[in-house]
Amino acid sequence: MILFVIIGLVLLVGASVVSRSMPDRRSGTGILRLVGILFIVLGLVFSIIVQVGSGEVGVPVLFGKVTNEVLHSGLNVVNPLVDVAIFDTKTQNYTMSAIHSEGEMAGDDAIRILSSDGLEVTMDISVLYRVLDTETPKILREIGRNDAYKEKIVRPVTRTKIRDNAVYYTAIDLYSQKREEFQNRIFSSIEKDFKQRGLVLEQLLIRNISLPESVKLTIESKINAEQEAQKMQFVLDKEKQEAERKRVEAQGIADYQRIIGQQLSDKQLRYEMIKAYQSLSNSPNAKVIIMGDNAKTPLILGN
Secondary structure: OOHHHHHHHHHHHHHHHHHHHHHHHHHHHHHHHHHHHHHHHHHHHHHEEEEOOOOOEEEEEOOOOOOOOEEEOEEEEOOOOEEEEEEEEEEEEEOOOOOOOOOOOOOOEEEEEEEOOOOEEEEEEEEEEEEEEHHHHHHHHHHOOOOOHHHHHHHHHHHHHHHHHHHOOOHHHHOOOOHEEEEEHHHHHHHHHHHHEEEEEEEEEEEEEOHHHHHHHHHHHHHHHHHHHHHHHHHHHHHHHHHHHHHHHHHHHHHHHHHHHHOOOHHHHHHHHHHHHHHOOOOEEEEEEEEOOOOOOOOOOOO
């Protein structure tokens, strides 16, 4: 925009020089003056209108002094003498990883901490955050522009808080059952510091935890032992259920035999025997049937 004004002034000066040195070309200098004025007008118009993109805000700076005004997305009319600092208010990701191509910094940028049992644990962390638009003037005054908050706030605060809180956990706790608890704890701690600096912490992701090889072997042995114990407990429970089933079945048979033995008389048994023999006599091959030990003569049943 200032460039347009400069070009216009140059054209006006050039037209004035030409008109003085070459009076016969005043008609051409008139067109040159008109173009110069047009450039100056365009420069002034563009200098008082600032476009802020979607998901961004602008902070006007007049002669080095940061104003408290915040320019939101769209076209904004400003003092032509101000400089507008643009801030990205969309969700941003700052990753610190051992994988060279993933992190913000080149090379291995994972966080190395000491656990309560004195072991070194390596973590890959991703921080999801955004700039609070109402706090951008404060950020510009205290931290600076051009994403200076990344190196001055996001990175050092995250690494420091993770190290400070890791000393309350053992390496195995961080790797297994207390990992979520640790993540919630450092989230609360970092969120508080970010808020004081005009940043909003949206999510903190522990993407990977690497332990010393000796600790890994210990954890794997413990997990295998727990799995074997669970398997053995399942087998024991199954055997107990089967033993209980057999006991109930045997008790049922014993109860049945006891009830039958108490209720059946000799006459009833003989009657049932006669009925059974009678059924057998209907067979073509059954002609002679001896009934019981007390029968002196056989009972012959024929067709």
